[in-house]
Structure formats: C-alpha cells, structure tokens
Amino acid sequence: MTVAIEGVGTSGFGRQPDVDLVDLAFAAVDEAFRDAGGPRTVDAVWVGTVFGPAGVAQRVLRAMGLTGMPVLTVENACASGTTAFAEACEAVRTGRYGRVLALGIERMGDGAIVPEPTDPEGRTGLALPALYAMAAARWLHEGRTTLEQLAAVAVKNKANALANPRAPFGGRFTVAEVLASRPIADPLTLLQCCPTSDGAAAAIVGRGGSGGGGVRVRSVALRSGAPWNHRSREVWGHDLVRDTGAAAFAAAGLGPEDVDVAEVHDAFTIGELVTTAALGLKAPHIVNPSGGLLSRGHPLGATGLAQLAEIVWQLRGRAGGRQVGRARIGLVETMGGGVSVLDGNACVVAVLEAP
Numbered sequence: 557m558t559v560a561i562e563g564v565g566t567s568g569f570g571r572q573p574d575v576d577l578v579d580l581a582f583a584a585v586d587e588a589f590r591d592a593g594g595p596r597t598v599d600a601v602w603v604g605t606v607f608g609p610a611g612v613a614q615r616v617l618r619a620m621g622l623t624g625m626p627v628l629t630v631e632n633a634c635a636s637g638t639t640a641f642a643e644a645c646e647a648v649r650t651g652r653y654g655r656v657l658a659l660g661i662e663r664m665g666d667g668a669i670v671p672e673p674t675d676p677e678g679r680t681g682l683a684l685p686a687l688y689a690m691a692a693a694r695w696l697h698e699g700r701t702t703l704e705q706l707a708a709v710a711v712k713n714k715a716n717a718l719a720n721p722r723a724p725f726g727g728r729f730t731v732a733e734v735l736a737s738r739p740i741a742d743p744l745t746l747l748q749c750c751p752t753s754d755g756a757a758a759a760i761v762g763r764g765g766s767g768g769g770g771v772r773v774r775s776v777a778l779r780s781g782a783p784w785n786h787r788s789r790e791v792w793g794h795d796l797v798r799d800t801g802a803a804a805f806a807a808a809g810l811g812p813e814d815v816d817v818a819e820v821h822d823a824f825t826i827g828e829l830v831t832t833a834a835l836g837l838k839a840p841h842i843v844n845p846s847g848g849l850l851s852r853g854h855p856l857g858a859t860g861l862a863q864l865a866e867i868v869w870q871l872r873g874r875a876g877g878r879q880v881g882r883a884r885i886g887l888v889e890t891m892g893g894g895v896s897v898l899d900g901n902a903c904v905v906a907v908l909e910a911p
Contacts, residue, residue, distance in 0.1 A: 559648045560770030561908070562655075563592025563760040564865035569852050570724040571665045572754045577608065581616040581661045584756040584858075588657070592760040599653035600626040602644045604636030604660040605857035616661065626653075633893030634821065635778075636660060637757060638860030638904035642776045644761040655762040660862070662855035663754045684893065685749060685824065689741035691791035692826035696743060698789070701829055703743060707734035709825035710747045710850055717847025719877035722862075725751045726851045748825040753853020757861035759868075771868045772909040774885075775807035781900035790834075793827075793891055796900035797834035801889065804905040812836035815907075816883035817870045819863035821891040822848040831889055835905070842880045845870065860890035860904060871910035884910045 565587025567580040589596045601622060603613035613629045632639040637660025644656035695701045708731055717726025729747060737746040764770035779800045781793075788795065805811050812835055820835070822828035822844055832843055846852065846866040849859060867886035869875045885907065892902035 557649050557651060558763055559645050559773040560762060560764040561759050561773065561864070561868050562762045562764065562770045563588040563590070564758065564868045565589075565591055566722055566757040566858070566862050566865050567755050569722055569753045569755040569855065569862070571752060573665055575754065577612060577661055577663055578616050578619045580663075580754060580756040581659060582620060584758040585620055585657065585659060588758040588760050598622070598625070598655045598657045598760065600647060601628070601657045601659065602640035603627070603629045604632070604638070604640035604658070604860070605629065605662055606631055606633060606636055607663070608661060608857065612661070616659070622657070632902040634823070634854070634856050635860055635890045635892030635902040635904045636857040638864065638888065638890040638906065639778060639902065641759055641761070641861060641864060641906070642778045642904055644759070645773050645776050648761050648763065655760065657758060657760055658861060659756065659758045660858040660860060661756040662857040664752045664853070664855050665754050685741040685744060687792055688824040688826050689744045691793070691830060692743050692824070694791050695826065695829065703735060704731050706743065706748060706825045706829070707731040709822065709828050710734045713822060713828075713844050713848040713850045714747070716845050716878060717851030720846050720851070723847035723851035725853060726847050744824055744826070748850075750823045750849040750854040753855045755853070755855040755858045755862065757858045757865055759861055759864055771871050771911060774810065774907040774909050775804045776904065776906045777801070777804035777807065778902070778904050779803065780902050791830060793900045794830050794834045796903045797831050797889065797891060800903040800905045801835040804907050808907040810885060810907060814885050815841055815887045816885050817842045817845060817867065817880040818887040818889070819844055819846060819848070819866050820889040822850050823854055823891075825850070827891065831891070835887070835889065845875065845878045845880055860888065863888045863890060864906065867908055871908060
C-alpha cells in the first residue's frame with residue numbers, strides 16, 4: 557500500500573522561554589493540517605519526545621480538539637520524532653489506520669540534561685559532546701579529515717541557514733572564526749556544536765490525499781545499535797548509520813547514488829562527515845540545505861520531523877532560496893544518542909520521492 561506525506565509543519569525554533577509546549581505543538585500541527593488540506597482529522601496520533609512531561613501528548617491534542625482516538629508517545633532519544641514517523645508509516649502501510657499524525661516536541665531551554673547516577677557514561681563524564689569529540693579526534697589521527705574540514709561543515713550549514721527563516725542560528729563565518737570559537741570538547745568548538753533550541757514539527761501520513769500531491773515514502777528503516785566493536789576502525793555511530801541506511805536503500809530499491817538531497821544528523825560537525833561516509837553519500841550530493849541542527853538547534857523530539865519537513869519542501873520545489881534544483885529523491889537520517897556499550901541508541905533513515 558502506498559504511504560505518503562500529505563502535509564508538514566513546524567513551529568519556530570530557538571530559545572522560546574515564553575512559549576509553552578502546547579503552543580509550540582499547535583503551531584506545527586496547524587501548519588501541517590493547512591498544508592495537507594482536506595479535513596483536519598486523523599485516525600491516530602504518534603508523539604515523539606524525550607523529556608516531555610507525563611501525558612504531554614494528550615495535553616497537546618486536547619488543546620487542538622483531537623480527542624477520542626489512539627495516542628502513543630514514544631521516546632527514542634534524538635530519533636524520537638522520526639521513530640513516531642516510522643510507526644505512523646507502518647500503521648498506514650498495513651492498513652491499520654488511514655491517516656496518522658506524527659508529532660515531535662521538545663523544550664530544551666529549561667536546564668541541563670543530567671545523566672542517571674548509575675549510567676556508566678555519567679560516571680566517566682562521557683557526555684555526547686565528548687563522544688563526538690572522540691570520533692573527531694580519531695578521524696584527525698587517521699588523516700580522514702582536518703580541523704579545517706571539520707570547521708567547513710559549520711561554515712556551509714550556517715550559510716545555508718541564511719535562506720531558512722526557521723533556522724535562527726545561521727550566519728556567515730570563516731573557517732578561522734569557527735576554529736577560534738570557544739572550545740567545548742577538543743577538537744570541537746562552540747560553532748561546531750548544535751545550539752539549545754525549543755520547537756515542534758509535525759507530519760500528516762496517509763495515502764496521498766485527494767489531490768495526489770503527497771510525497772511518497774519509499775522506505776523507512778529503524779534500528780538500535782549493536783555492541784560497540786572496539787576492534788573496528790570506524791568511530792562510534794558509523795556502523796549503526798551504515799546498517800540502517802543499507803536497510804532503507806534496499807527497501808526503497810535505490811542506492812546512495814540516487815539521492816538528490818539529504819538532511820542528516822549534524823549535532824556536531826563530525827556527525828555530518830561520519831554520517832555521509834556511512835551512508836555512501838558523496839559529492840555532488842546536497843547535504844543539510846536547511847542549515848541542519850547546527851543552525852536550527854536540536855530540540856530532541858522535534859529534530860527528525862523538522863528534517864523531514866525540509867525534505868518534503870525540497871521535493872515539492874517549495875524550499876525558496878535554498879531549493880536544490882529539481883530534486884526527486886530525498887533522504888532523512890536521525891541518530892539517537894548513546895547507550896553504554898552500544899554503537900548508538902537508535903537510528904532512523906527514510907527515503908522519500910517527489911510527487
């Protein structure tokens with residue numbers, strides 16, 4: 557059965573201390589329904605959030621008049637939003653539901669993420685910036701990248717964001733300015749790390765809508781990490797992204813050479829380099845035309861669906877000044893955090909096709 561994205565929407569992004577979670581979600585869902593057209597109804601709702609309070613999905617949906625239907629909240633670290641999307645797609649594909657809302661929401665400006673006291677990473681101080689910094693240091697050691705190439709990712713993505721009103725952390729920077737910004741976890745500097753951001757993003761998943769203009773979902777793959785093979789020359793996260801991408805390409809009947817535009821998880825600059833290598837994406841692929849997480853920020857539950865919205869706009873030819881030619885095939889990749897001894901917590905890769 558054909559699965560299509562009928563509508564997408566997002567809230568604004570950035571620090572928004574005066575905007576509560578319900579208002580963020582309402583903005584995203586309202587835009588998604590307006591984008592989809594037709595009745596403002598769905599058969600079920602999947603919500604992705606990491607730190608949303610208990611009952612957050614029902615609280616948000618009650619404010620929108622979406623009650624009396626199945627609602628499921630999922631947590632899968634940074635891949636929570638795209639996990640909700642993957643489950644929504646499966647529900648439509650199997651015929652369980654005809655139209656499903658996938659919503660990702662998060663407020664990150666309320667304080668630091670404190671690790672559990674029993675978490676091995678918490679005891680050793682191995683927070684995600686340090687984990688990504690270790691990957692960057694390894695690539696530098698092996699000669700697979702340079703400090704300047706790492707910084708160039710930030711230069712590119714922040715410049716891309718100047719054409720994206722939903723990416724508040726864009727700007728024009730030089731490689732030297734990126735490298736001279738405040739050290740965070742050597743060799744990563746401040747401008748190579750995603751900023752703190754609040755936000756929401758939504759997608760209406762169905763069978764294409766009455767106008768037949770829905771972006772087709774060729775495939776969605778969701779995987780958790782395997783035990784980290786310390787004998788592997790590859791850094792943390794590479795193998796999980798590689799395997800998830802391979803599953804998505806196989807299900808779509810396509811390969812990395814078919815991709816015209818991609819949004820990948822650039823929470824840190826090294827993340828974009830490792831991810832594109834793991835997926836087999838090479839120049840002239842256009843990666844993160846939205847500005848990525850480096851420019852939008854990273855509201856965990858919303859990030860993946862915000863990436864998805866960008867690819868939908870690209871495939872419709874409605875991305876404005878950041879439009880990538882006549883893109884036909886788009887890819888979304890979201891990497892979800894780290895868990896002790898695993899090569900990543902979760903990864904989602906979706907392959908989409910223009911109407």
